Amino acid sequence: GPSYKMIWKATIPLKIKIFLWQLFQNVVPTRDNMRRRNWPGNPMCSFCTNVETA
DSSP: OHHHHHHHHSSSOHHHHHHHHHHHHTOSOOHHHHHHTTOOSOOBOTTTSSBOOO
C-alpha cells in the first residue's frame, strides 16, 4: 500500500522501518496477538487495565 512506500523511503534507521512495517501488518507480539497463538498469560495491559493491542 501507499503507507508502506512512505515507511521505506523515510530517512530513519532500518530497524525502525521494519518495526513500523510490522506494526501496520499487526504482527507485533502484543498480548492480544499472543493470545491468538494460545499464549497462557494475562492479556491486560500492565499500565492501564485494558486489553493490550497494537
